[in-house]
Amino acid sequence: MEVLLITGSTIEEGRLAKGGDKFKAEYTKECAACWIATVDFVTLCSPEKVKVTSKNGKHSVVVYAKCTDSVRPGNVFMPKAIWTNVVVDPDTLSTGSPLYKGAPVKIEPTEERVLSAEDIVLKVYVRGQ
Amino acid sequence: MVFKNIVCPACGAACDDIQVELGDGTIETKNACKIGNVKFKEIVSSHRLRQPLINKGGRLIPVPWDEALEKATYILTSAKRPLLFLGSEISCEAHEAGLHIGEYLGAVVDSNTSIYHGPTVMGVQEAGKVGATEGQKKNRCDLIVYWGTNPLESIPRQMSRYEVFPRGYWTKRGRFDRIIITLDPRKTLTTEASDFHVQLTPNSDYELISALLTLLHGKIPHPSVEEITGVPISAMEELLYMMKNCNFGFISIGLGLSSSIGKHRNAEIVMNFVKEINKFTKFALGVIHAHCNVAGFNQVASYMYGYPFGLDFTRGYPRFNPGEFTTVDMLREKDVDAALVVCSDLISNLPADCATYLAEIPLICLDIVPCPTTVISDIVLPGVIDAMECDGTFYRQDDVPVYFEPFTGSPFEFTKSNEDTLRQLFAKIRKTK
Amino acid sequence: MTEVILIPKRNVDIKLEADIINPDSFAGKSAEEIGNLPIWQGPRTYPLCEFFEVKVNGGSSEAETIIRIKGDASRVKRIGEGMSAGKIEIEGSAGMHLGTGMKGGEIFVSGDTDSWPAMEMIGGLLHIKGNAGDHVGCAYRGKWHGMKGGRIVIEGSARHQVGGGMDGGEIFVEGNVEGFCGIRQTGGLIIVKGRALRGVGAEMTAGTIVIGGKIERFSPGFEYMGIEEGLTLGGVELKGKFKKFIGDYAISTRAKGVLYVAVDTNTEL
Missing domain, CATH: 3.40.228.10 (Dimethylsulfoxide Reductase, domain 2)
Structure with missing residues (x-):
């Protein structure tokens, strides 16, 4: 399913990030999440986890799915953290700041494992898996 | 002991009415929000970085301070084009010291503004x-x-x-x-x-x-x-x-x-x-600045060099062109070959292509706690918490400067503040190059 | 007639800044002299011959100098910056700031170019066979006036902010453009044959823009004036019907910018 990705802060994300708890399971639970509108969530058969893939198909990340009425159908929200940035478009339109909000991505249900912040760095960035 | 009117270093609001009660290994705050409160807890937290570390075979191993600084100097002086990323949770005085290093090395100096506002x-x-x-x-x-x-x-x-x-x-x-x-x-x-x-x-x-x-x-x-x-x-x-x-x-x-x-x-x-x-x-x-002192770097860089972020010193004078001299673009284009990241978990905020390249190049990280960026760093320097352990200046999000005084001292013998660390590093760079 | 041939010797890691690859600075020099001209990589300079093999065949003045780059120059920035005469031919792609502030002469690129080609161009011709990046013929950051004269031809597509702050001159794009084409335009002509994403003519007060394809998101500050059939602008004949708009009233109540939009592809406007 093609959707527009909006990223942003949540209070818990701020609390855990500023508290230096980026390696805690609680941080993964809060931030490795994709908030999906109810209609889209049901269309995807209410998955526990979704795989979010960038527009060019080059990068993808597995996160927990969360049903919400805070976004409109066709939009999804992810708390700003290392997971969402895996799929954020590195093109800055010559401004220096990547497209954190409103970039098209693809979401699909998955059974794959959600990686921790450390594993994203070691497995995705260092070893390019 | 109770301290009043302490400035909070968590976000751009720079609240200056925090009350802190510091005990033996404990800290209690009043007036601070959920985010500010945990920031103050860092003073006594168990995960705080307390010594310089060097990456040997994928593991971070403690080394003496001087050795870490020497290695950092070597990385920065032997690079063709280093990137200095000065995060926002440090004082304007530290920003100033970092900018001086950048000018001296002919490097690119950037800050959180580049990836946010x-x-x-x-x-x-x-x-x-x-x-x-x-x-x-x-x-x-x-x-x-x-x-x-x-x-x-x-x-x-x-x-x-x-x-x-x-x-x-x-x-x-x-x-x-x-x-x-x-x-x-x-x-x-x-x-x-x-x-x-x-x-x-x-x-x-x-x-x-x-x-x-x-x-x-x-x-x-x-x-x-x-x-x-x-x-x-x-x-x-x-x-x-x-x-x-x-x-x-x-x-x-x-x-x-x-x-x-x-x-x-x-x-x-x-x-x-x-x-x-x-x-x-x-x-x-x-x-609205969700990070502390983001406005500060803009102010300091503007009054020192005329441009608010993404400053390129390769030609000896400051130049500014977002998209050309900004962190995300330079990493995506593989246009830098070493980096110093100060008090910012940079890799968490970068798109995958940029993060992958940052993991490839020699990286020095100055931070207070282990984070995804320290995982890929070659050298980790422990950071001092501004507004708690040293004095200095923050700019609030409305560009008003707020001077802060600490309620405790630096936990380290080898450095008084992040500004001090950067100045020590600069002294070593000047001896080498 | 002098012909200077530059052949890239190796892959470039950190991008080069080569504002001296320019007929003005090559004119009247021998191969050795040209090879010793400094180019920048990071904070250091290196002689040109470190990165390029230099061959020269006769000649003396700027106007008679042709520079041929045989190979990829996509990591070489500022080629032909401020050139006043002569010709540069790049048989490959070029890096950022190609022909920035050029006053005259010609640049021909057979591949693509990165962002900022012909920034604040004054005169001359820039012809790009492939695609161009952002800020084609645009004004520098914070500046209100961009290209003043000359001509840019792009056979492929261009990206954001084409002709920003344009005062004069002409830009032709065969393919598509993205956002903010002709932003803050105060003169000159932009013709785009393909589609445009958004912000076409935003904040323009004078000058002309023609869009042949679909505009995904129309700028709301434009007022419909009527339909015109067949246009001849800048020596180019455009067939078909065009809707004429005047704007951008978002920026000024006395705006006189003209925007022509093809009728066939924009029926709902």
Whole structure:
């Protein structure tokens, strides 16, 4: 399913990030999440986890799915953290700041494992898996 | 022991009314928010970085301070084009020291602004900003527009301390004397606390403001704008009516405006709008900074070198061109070959292509706690917490400087502050190169 | 007639800044002298011959100098910056700031170019066979006036902010453009044959823009004036019917910018 990705802060994300708890399971639970509108969530058969893939198909990340009425159908929200940035478009339109909000991505249900912040760095960035 | 009026180093609000009770291995705070409170806990936390580390075979091993600095010096002086990323949770004095290193090395110096509010700052360069301090908002503001921001979750005390709830000189009834309008494609805690929520389509901010300006100039916007923004023209007229008829309006802009497609053009047109609406009533605009002292780097770099972020010193004089000399672009284009990251978990905030390249090149990281960036660092220098363990200056999000005094000292013998660390590093660089 | 041939010797890691690859600085010099001209990589300079093999065949003045780059120059920035005469031919792609501030002469690129080609161009011709990046013929950051004269031809597509702050001159794009084409335009002509994403002519007060394809998101500050059939602008004949708009009233109540939009592809406007 093609959707527009909006990223942003949540209070818990701020609390855990500023508290230096980026390696805690609680941080993964809060931030490795994709908030999906109810209609889209049901269309995807209410998955526990979704795989979010960038527009060019080059990068993808597995996160927990969360049903919400805070976004409109066709939009999804992810708390700003290392997971969402895996799929954020590195093109800055010559401004220096990547497209954190409103970039098209693809979401699909998955059974794959959600990686921790450390594993994203070691497995995705260092070893390019 | 109890300390009063301590400045909080967590977010751009730079609250200066925190009360801290420091015991033996314990710390209690009053007045701090959920985010600020945990920041103060870092003083006594078990995961704090307490010694310099060097990466040997994939593991971080403690080394003496001098050895770590020597290695860092070697990395920076042997690189063809190093990148210095000076994060925002350090004082302006540390920013100054870092900028001096950058100029000396002919490096590229950048800060959090680049990946967050860079487009907003570029908008200021294009259009000029009608600004106001938090005090003016508190005392005068009777209409507040939150555009693409959710301060209740990013700067929890922003509404209660400065803009919405406090009773001011001309706003004696506090919240009851104010109208709050929030524009956000998403429902958030802030939209719930607002009087009006305009749920516009993502990436349509430019068209919406452009239509408001057209209405302000007495013309009817092209009807296609209704479908593009998801907002009927009649609603735009109502919005404009409220804005024109307030006594003192204020627009707080967040990343929703400057990080969606349109970028600095979105920021530019909202600033043009504020200029134009001043023909009808008093209006000003400000930025929501979710990180502390982001404004500080802009100020320091501007008064030292004329540009607010993304400074390139390769030709011996400062140059500025976002998209060319900014962190994300330089890493994506593989245009740097070493990096120093100061108090910012940079890798968590980078798109995958840039993060992968950052993991490849030699990296020095100065930070207070282990984070994803320290995992890929070759050298980790322990950081001192500004506003708690050393004195210095922060700029609040409304560009007001706030001087802070510490309530305890640096936990290290080898450095007094991050500024001190950077100055020691600079001294070593000067000896080598 | 002098012909200077530059052949890239190796892959470039950190991008080069080569504002001296320019007929003005090559004119009247021998191969050895040209090879010793400095180019920048990071904070250091290196002789040109470190990165390029230099061959020269006769000649003396700027106007008679042709520079041929045989190979990829996509990591070489500022080629032909401020050139006043002569010709540069790049048989490959070029990096950022190609022909920035050029006053005259010609540049021909057979591949693509990165952002900022012909920034604030004054005169001359820039012809790009492939695609161009952002800020084609645009004004520098914070500046209100961009290209003043000359001509840019792009056979492929261009990205954001084409002709920003344009005062004069002509830009032709065969393919598509993205956002903010002709932003803050105060003169000159932009013709785009393909589609445009958004913000076409935003904040323009004078000058002319023609869009042949679909505009995804129309700028709301434009007022419909009527339909015109067949246009001849800048020596180019455009067939078919065009809707004429005047704007951008978002920026000024006295705006006189003209925007022509093809009728067939934009029926709903």
